[in-house]
Amino acid sequence: MITSRQLYNKLKDIQVGSPLCRFTEQSCENLLPIIQRIEKLKKEKNAIVLAHNYVAPQILYSVADHTGDSYGLAKRARESSAEIIVFASVRFMAETAKILNPDKIVLDPNPEGGCTLSDGITAEDVKNLRREFPN
Numbered sequence: 505m506i507t508s509r510q511l512y513n514k515l516k517d518i519q520v521g522s523p524l525c526r527f528t529e530q531s532c533e534n535l536l537p538i539i540q541r542i543e544k545l546k547k548e549k550n551a552i553v554l555a556h557n558y559v560a561p562q563i564l565y566s567v568a569d570h571t572g573d574s575y576g577l578a579k580r581a582r583e584s585s586a587e588i589i590v591f592a593s594v595r596f597m598a599e600t601a602k603i604l605n606p607d608k609i610v611l612d613p614n615p616e617g618g619c620t621l622s623d624g625i626t627a628e629d630v631k632n633l634r635r636e637f638p639n
Contacts, residue, residue: 506565508533508536511536511539512532527561527562535562535566543567546567546569549587549588550585550586550588551590552590553570553590553592554569554589554591554592555567555568555570555571556571556594557572557573559593568592577593578600578601581600581601581604581605581608581610582604587608589609591610592613592614593612593614595612598612
């Protein structure tokens with residue numbers, strides 16, 4: 505289990521615009537009970553947390569079992585023996601994990617998390633493009 509000091513050492517040099525991503529030793533100490541609760545639940549429920557590279561650093565560097573891009577995480581979801589997959593990402597990634605794992609529970613902690621790329625095209629658009637460019 506990660507300590508608050510270990511978490512702080514991973515997060516202290518992260519430079520992003522949001523004040524939510526400015527970490528102090530105290531903020532890491534405050535996160536520790538939440539991290540410990542999540543780790544306990546993961547063991548009890550046979551769950552894993554998959555986190556896309558773009559999610560909050562405190563998730564990436566503490567409770568995520570695997571981090572990466574959408575393709576790599578979809579493969580990890582498929583390969584996992586966990587009964588529950590918590591997918592910290594945008595909506596379509598959790599949907600993909602469920603398609604690949606219909607017998608598993610897939611949880612999306614941010615179901616409103618959209619992706620401008622996937623939201624920018626409809627199923628009808630794809631059908632039209634396939635008709636126009638069959639090969």
